[in-house]
Amino acid sequence: MYLVIYLGLARHAEQTMADSLRTVGQGHAQHPDVLFTCQALAKMSDEHVRRLTPIVERYGEQRHGPEVSEPERLHAEGLASVRTGPVGLLRDLQDLHVLGTLTQTTWTVVRQAAQGLRDAELIAVCDHASRQNSRQLSWLNTRLKAAAPQPLIVGG
Amino acid sequence: MTDRIADIWGERTPHAKGTVWPARVDQHLEDGIDEEQVEQWVPSACLLCSNGCGCDIAVKGGRMVGIRGRAGDVVNHGRLGPKGLYGSTAWSRSADRLTRPMIRVDGVLTECDWDTAMARIVERSKQLSPLEHGFYTSGQLFLEEYYTLAVIGKAGIGTPHMDGNTRLCTATAAAALKESFGADGQPGSYTDIEHCDAIFLYGHNMAETQTVLWSRILDRTRADDPPVLVCVDPRRTKVAEEAERTGGVHLAPRVGTNLALMNGLTREILHRGWVDEKWVAAHTLGIDDLRAIVEPYTPEHVAEICGIDAEKVTRAAEIFGTSANVLSTVLQGFYQSHQATASAVSVNNLHLLRGLIGRPGSGILQMNGQPTAQNNRECGADGDLPGFRNWDNEQHVRELAGLWNVDPLTIPHWAPPTHAMQIFSYAEEGSIRLLWISATNPAVSMPESARIRRTLAGEQCFVVVQDLFLTETARLADVVLPAAGWGEKTGTFTNVNRVVHLSEKAVEPPGEALSDLQIFLRYAGAMDFRDDDGNPLIPWRTPEEAFDAWREASRGRPSDYSGLSYAKLRGSGIPWPVTDAAPEGTDRLYTDAVFPTATDRCETYGHDLLTGGTVTEQEHRALRPDGRAFLKGAEYTPAHEPVSDEYPLLYTTGRTVYQFHTRTKTGRAESLRRAAPDMWVEMSPPDAAGLGIDEGDVVRVESPRGWLEAPVRIGHVKEGTVFAPFHYGGDPGRQANELTMTVWDPVSKQPTFKTAACRVTKVREGGWPAPAPTTAASAPAGAGVPPTAGGAPTVSRVVPVPSYPNDPASIGGR
Ligand code: SF4
Numbered sequence: 025m026y027l028v029i030y031l032g033l034a035r036h037a038e039q040t041m042a043d044s045l046r047t048v049g050q051g052h053a054q055h056p057d058v059l060f061t062c063q064a065l066a067k068m069s070d071e072h073v074r075r076l077t078p079i080v081e082r083y084g085e086q087r088h089g090p091e092v093s094e095p096e097r098l099h100a101e102g103l104a105s106v107r108t109g110p111v112g113l114l115r116d117l118q119d120l121h122v123l124g125t126l127t128q129t130t131w132t133v134v135r136q137a138a139q140g141l142r143d144a145e146l147i148a149v150c151d152h153a154s155r156q157n158s159r160q161l162s163w164l165n166t167r168l169k170a171a172a173p174q175p176l177i178v179g180g
Numbered sequence: 181m182t183d184r185i186a187d188i189w190g191e192r193t194p195h196a197k198g199t200v201w202p203a204r205v206d207q208h209l210e211d212g213i214d215e216e217q218v219e220q221w222v223p224s225a226c227l228l229c230s231n232g233c234g235c236d237i238a239v240k241g242g243r244m245v246g247i248r249g250r251a252g253d254v255v256n257h258g259r260l261g262p263k264g265l266y267g268s269t270a271w272s273r274s275a276d277r278l279t280r281p282m283i284r285v286d287g288v289l290t291e292c293d294w295d296t297a298m299a300r301i302v303e304r305s306k307q308l309s310p311l312e313h314g315f316y317t318s319g320q321l322f323l324e325e326y327y328t329l330a331v332i333g334k335a336g337i338g339t340p341h342m343d344g345n346t347r348l349c350t351a352t353a354a355a356a357l358k359e360s361f362g363a364d365g366q367p368g369s370y371t372d373i374e375h376c377d378a379i380f381l382y383g384h385n386m387a388e389t390q391t392v393l394w395s396r397i398l399d400r401t402r403a404d405d406p407p408v409l410v411c412v413d414p415r416r417t418k419v420a421e422e423a424e425r426t427g428g429v430h431l432a433p434r435v436g437t438n439l440a441l442m443n444g445l446t447r448e449i450l451h452r453g454w455v456d457e458k459w460v461a462a463h464t465l466g467i468d469d470l471r472a473i474v475e476p477y478t479p480e481h482v483a484e485i486c487g488i489d490a491e492k493v494t495r496a497a498e499i500f501g502t503s504a505n506v507l508s509t510v511l512q513g514f515y516q517s518h519q520a521t522a523s524a525v526s527v528n529n530l531h532l533l534r535g536l537i538g539r540p541g542s543g544i545l546q547m548n549g550q551p552t553a554q555n556n557r558e559c560g561a562d563g564d565l566p567g568f569r570n571w572d573n574e575q576h577v578r579e580l581a582g583l584w585n586v587d588p589l590t591i592p593h594w595a596p597p598t599h600a601m602q603i604f605s606y607a608e609e610g611s612i613r614l615l616w617i618s619a620t621n622p623a624v625s626m627p628e629s630a631r632i633r634r635t636l637a638g639e640q641c642f643v644v645v646q647d648l649f650l651t652e653t654a655r656l657a658d659v660v661l662p663a664a665g666w667g668e669k670t671g672t673f674t675n676v677n678r679v680v681h682l683s684e685k686a687v688e689p690p691g692e693a694l695s696d697l698q699i700f701l702r703y704a705g706a707m708d709f710r711d712d713d714g715n716p717l718i719p720w721r722t723p724e725e726a727f728d729a730w731r732e733a734s735r736g737r738p739s740d741y742s743g744l745s746y747a748k749l750r751g752s753g754i755p756w757p758v759t760d761a762a763p764e765g766t767d768r769l770y771t772d773a774v775f776p777t778a779t780d781r782c783e784t785y786g787h788d789l790l791t792g793g794t795v796t797e798q799e800h801r802a803l804r805p806d807g808r809a810f811l812k813g814a815e816y817t818p819a820h821e822p823v824s825d826e827y828p829l830l831y832t833t834g835r836t837v838y839q840f841h842t843r844t845k846t847g848r849a850e851s852l853r854r855a856a857p858d859m860w861v862e863m864s865p866p867d868a869a870g871l872g873i874d875e876g877d878v879v880r881v882e883s884p885r886g887w888l889e890a891p892v893r894i895g896h897v898k899e900g901t902v903f904a905p906f907h908y909g910g911d912p913g914r915q916a917n918e919l920t921m922t923v924w925d926p927v928s929k930q931p932t933f934k935t936a937a938c939r940v941t942k943v944r945e946g947g948w949p950a951p952a953p954t955t956a957a958s959a960p961a962g963a964g965v966p967p968t969a970g971g972a973p974t975v976s977r978v979v980p981v982p983s984y985p986n987d988p989a990s991i992g993g994r
Contacts, residue, residue, distance in 0.1 A: 055605070056923040060820055061791055110609065162793030170595040170602075173340075178311045178611045 027137045031080045034134050035073055037127040038153070041160075042069035044103040044123060048116045051106025055113065061163055068156040069127075075149045110175035114168065121164045128157040184208075184262045185855045185971030188837060188955055189387075189395040193978060194403035198375060200989040201396055203981050205258035208265040208974040209238060209246035218245070225255070225673065225681035225753065226264040227320065227666045228840045230350075230548035231390045232675030233260055234753050237269065237667050237686040244269035244667050244687055252982045253752045255370065255679050261391030263840055263852065265974050269667065270849040272687070276649055278662035279691020289650075289660060294692065294702070297659050302706045304614055304642050305337075310592070314341035314603045314612040317561050318619035319349060319550025320841075322671025322683070324726035325696040326552075326559035327733070328718060329618075330566055332700060335584040336709035336717050340592035341612055344562035345620040347600040348931060349549025352515035353676075354557050354564070355928035356524035356546050358784045360532070361770070361809050362777030363568045363738045364557055368507065368543020369677050369755070369768045373397055374989050375541030378408045378428070378503035380496075382527055383438065383513015384547060387418035388837035388956045394418075401426050408503065410496050412441065413513055414832065415862075415903060416896035417957040429496045432898050433486035435830040436518040436819030436935040442526035443816060444482030445497045447474040449533050454501030459535035463773045465803060466811040470529065473813035485816065487898075500530055505541030512549060512834060517934040521927035522789040522814040529811050538770040540988040545676060549835075552673040558739045559730065563597040563929070566730075567737035568783040571596055572797060575780065583733055585711035599929035601922065604632060610640035617645045618696060619663065623652040624842040624909035627920040627931045628885050646699055649844055652909050663696050664689035665845075670723045671697070672749065678756045678766070680741070682749035697723055738769075738776050738783075755986060767986035777805035789814035792926030819935040820923050821884075823900075827937035829867065830901045831883055833916045834934075837956045839907040847907075851971040856958075858951040859890040859914040862903040863940065865961050868894045875960060876946035883938045886918030891950040894961050902938055905958075 049062025102123070106116050135150035184190065184206075193202040209215065221236035226247075234253025238246035247268045251258035281297035282289040305313065315333050317326065333342045354364045361367065373379070373396050387394045400407055401422055409423040412431045420430035433441045449455060450471055460467055479490035500506055508531065514523045524546055536542035548554055560566035569576035571593040581588040598606070604626065606612040615636075626632045636643050636656040645657035648665045668689035674680045689695070694702070701718065709717035720726045724746050735742040740757035748754065754765040776782055785800035787793060789812055823830060838855040839846045846852045861881055863873065873879060875894045880887055881902060888904070897903045906916035919938060924931045952958040953968040984990045 056820075056921070057792070057926065060923060061926060064790060064817060110611070159788050159791055159793055162788060162795075163791040164793075166792065166794045170598075173592075173594060174311055174606060174611055178309060 028083045030134050031083055034130045035076050035080055037130050038069045038072045040102040041123050041127050042066040047103050048106055052113050065160045072153040079146050114171055117164055117168050124161045181973035183969055183971045184265050184974050185851055186969035188262055188391055190976055192402050193399050196403055197405045198989055200981050201257050203251040203257040204976055204978045205249050205251050206260040206976050207248035213245045222684050222686035224683035227551045228263040228267050229390050230551050230676050231393050232551045233264055233392050239686050242687055244272050251979050254984050255753055256392045259392045263846055266851040267846040267849040271845040274848050277690045282660040284658045298702055298706055300659055301644055308613050310338040312613040313337050313339045314615045316617045317344040319346045319553040320619040321696050322673055323555040323559055324671045324723045326556050326561035327730045328700045328726055330560040331718055332704050334591050335586045338590045338592055341598040341603050343600040343603055344556045346553040346556045346562050350553040351930040352520040352524050352928040353546035355521045359525050359786055359812055360528035361775045362782035365738050365769055366545055366677050367537050367769045368545045371987050372507040372541050372543035373400055376407050376505045376507040378499050378506045380410045380508045381419050382412045382510045384509050384511035385417045389835050408499055410499055414898040414901055415957050429492050431488055431492055433488055435832045435901055437486045438514055438517055438523040439519040440482050440485040440816040442523050443474040443477035444479055444493050447477045448497030449501050455533045456535035464532050464809050464811050470811045470813045506536050507543045509545040509547055511547040515930055518819040520925040520930055525812050532809050532811055538773055548676045554674040563599050567734045568739055570783050601924050604635055607641040608635040614642045619647055621651040621653045621842040627917055628922045629915050629917045630886055661699055662693040664693045669695035679753040681753045764985045774807040775809045787927045821937045823937045827939050829938050831919055831936040831938035832901055832934045833904050833906040836905045842909045843907045855968050856953050859908040860893050860950040860952040861890050862893045862895040862897045864897050864899040865894055866899050873942050876948035876950045878943045878946050879940050880943050881938050881940050883919035883936045888918050889913050891946045893950040893952040893958055895958055
């Protein structure tokens with residue numbers, strides 16, 4: 025069953041998201057809204073990991089399938105450090121957005137399977153996580169839009 | 181002859197519920213001036229708090245020599261408070277008024293003529309691109325000036341970097357109204373005071389911030405059928421005392437926990453069946469989500485988070501849930517605190533759940549801190565577009581472009597206008613290279629003031645300051661422009677319950693000072709801004725012409741001024757909207773329970789209250805709000821800077837009764853200055869005792885960012901909390917904002933002045949007592965401190981009650 029791989033992927037993606045959000049927040053701490061919002065968003069991902077963990081254990085985690093090894097590859101794409109300056113902030117927010125989108129589509133995939141399996145508990149976790157992912161993405165998008173013109177036009 | 185320093189609210193004129201607030205005319209004339217000597221009384225409204233009391237300025241020999249209230253004015257029915265009486269005119273003759281422009285020559289501010297100063301600005305301005313300009317304005321200018329500046333900034337230069345110090349005081353009021361109802365604009369009216377059964381004051385020390393409005397409430401609570409008051413405040417204010425006296429509750433939540441309390445109150449209303457289900461179903465959206473969000477906040481859980489009794493939470497909820505009509509007012513205790521917009525929105529939610537909106541006695545006043553804050557928001561010189569238009573709505577932007585005859589692309593609308601904290605951050609980074617500050621003093625009023633001073637003093641940004649005095653901020657400027665003040669120029673402004681006043685020029689400004697309107701017009705002329713047909717972008721010259729232009733800009737929008745004119749305003753204050761359908765104005769909004777939430781009409785599509793992420797147009801449209809109000813909630817999260825072993829006390833700040841702004845005007849009025857001459861901090865008796873501190877001892881208060889030193893008033897602040905008044909400038913070591921954090925609410929972008937951690941150490945024994953007044957919330961806990969008194973004489977006359985055109989009690993026949 026490939027679902028177990030995707031469950032692992034979801035958990036890794038959320039963990040990576042939480043870690044990367046914290047990294048970006050701390051790295052751009054001179055922007056207090058970035059710092060504090062990233063921390064709040066990271067807590068959402070923590071919560072998803074916490075709620076998913078017993079389900080992963082129930083299915084039995086399997087990190088590799090015959091053709092799939094995404095979890096590791098994804099992990100490597102997390103943000104371990106930040107860029108500097110206003111353009112650096114833009115790029116970091118964009119990276120978070122990419123990561124967030126991957127996380128969200130992972131939940132979509134998992135939810136489809138959960139429906140097929142009539143696993144109500146997993147469906148509930150997927151729904152909750154998707155909603156919270158949307159909040160994360162919506163903030164990233166909002167912040168990107170506000171931050172973009174100044175550095176791109178007047179530099180700095 | 182009343183000493184209105186000792187007697188802040190004046191004599192009571194109690195009256196029964198549903199009857200008109202009696203009229204009483206308060207008057208103060210300068211020492212040595214008799215009423216007969218006054219040559220002229222010039223109509224205006226007071227500018228020293230957000231109340232905007234209607235008044236007449238006394239003029240003699242070309243000078244402003246006193247003031248009296250206007251009995252026929254809907255806002256104050258003739259009353260004035262200590263600041264209005266003593267502080268309105270004294271500053272105008274100060275020897276230190278700015279009378280000539282100044283430019284920096286070899287590092288020194290040097291007087292020059294207007295052409296030289298303006299040439300210096302224009303030379304710089306022309307070198308810079310639109311996004312290198314920033315404008316930071318005030319809650320002290322007139323509508324005509326804001327609107328002119330908005331057109332200059334948005335259509336002339338095309339910069340999104342415009343905001344006002346209104347961001348520090350009322351941004352949350354605006355944000356909360358927009359989130360719930362779709363657009364800014366107070367649903368309530370001051371006349372609700374006469375018709376309500378309960379009044380909730382959330383983080384609002386009205387007794388000190390709006391003394392005349394408080395006397396209006398006292399005239400109800402001291403009558404035979406008083407409303408019940410509920411007060412939410414970590415200090416034991418006069419409001420808190422009155423709440424207990426009327427059988428209500430004083431809730432003193434730990435600083436930074438307002439939202440937990442509000443979630444608890446909401447849960448009680450939902451659980452105990454006080455919801456008007458039918459009304460909610462017909463006129464709101466979102467109750468299921470709200471229910472889920474507040475479910476964990478049981479009274480016990482709230483009690484634990486907030487440090488208050490669970491019974492007090494249930495009692496407060498019961499008062500809200502069972503009173504026939506409730507008036508709610510909200511101010512800085514919520515707006516400048518943690519999770520500001522979410523907390524303020526919760527107040528709207530409570531009213532919506534019970535359907536308590538749109539009828540006399542059931543009002544919401546998301547208050548303002550400053551008298552002209554409302555018109556700054558309306559006109560768009562701060563982080564809004566003129567006429568409450570939505571920056572995210574192409575059609576709204578096209579309307580403005582049509583009005584100004586410019587390409588819509590000129591008007592920056594790719595994101596919300598840049599908020600003040602971000603403007604200063606760009607100035608600090610050096611990407612805003614010209615920052616124009618009018619009538620405000622950010623070096624004192626902004627959080628982390630040391631950082632602001634560094635930014636303004638730095639070489640990376642050219643700073644223009646336009647003001648009455650050489651303030652702490654002006655001293656750091658590259659060009660200083662002398663401005664005319666209140667009474668020295670003509671214009672209109674709008675108070676919190678939408679009442680528009682015309683303030684007429686009474687005297688000439690000193691020296692070469694010009695009105696802010698004249699200054700902006702000079703700049704526009706020198707920059708030669710043109711519209712798409714090559715005509716001057718700004719065709720108006722006089723305040724009245726500017727007003728007429730604004731009237732067109734507001735037509736059809738929620739803040740509709742189309743039925744107003746200077747001629748009409750010469751009567752007295754009139755609340756907007758004023759239209760052909762409502763020629764005498766509108767006492768309250770939403771009487772039909774239709775809210776401006778339709779996707780094509782609303783001022784914003786809304787935000788996630790926790791993160792500030794914006795709702796998109798598609799998402800908004802999919803909800804089909806179509807005139808229904810939004811019920812929105814958010815979970816409580818702990819404040820950004822919790823107490824620690826190193827910084828064990830909570831630090832909070834606020835306004836006190838005898839001061840306004842950074843004391844630019846009130847500090848120059850003898851009666852007010854003597855009542856509270858210098859900086860102090862307040863501590864609770866147990867905290868002070870634990871540190872061996874007595875009344876008046878000088879302490880050092882430190883946060884991770886800065887410090888101040890001041891004498892201690894051992895007073896009525898909640899244990900574990902230190903309070904500092906935020907008006908005192910001068911030496912850095914006595915400013916409240918040295919300690920506050922640079923952090924802001926995710927939705928309103930209003931800085932959080934009320935939550936930080938601090939520690940206190942005793943520096944030396946003091947000259948007893950602390951220079952804090954005894955008359956209001958800063959009263960000492962112990963005995964023996966001499967009472968604050970000694971204001972110059974004033975007179976009060978109870979006069980026959982005029983008829984107030986929009987007042988439901990007046991209309992009810994009396
Ligand atoms: S209440 Fe406010 S507006 Fe009225 S007189 Fe006092 S300071 Fe002025």
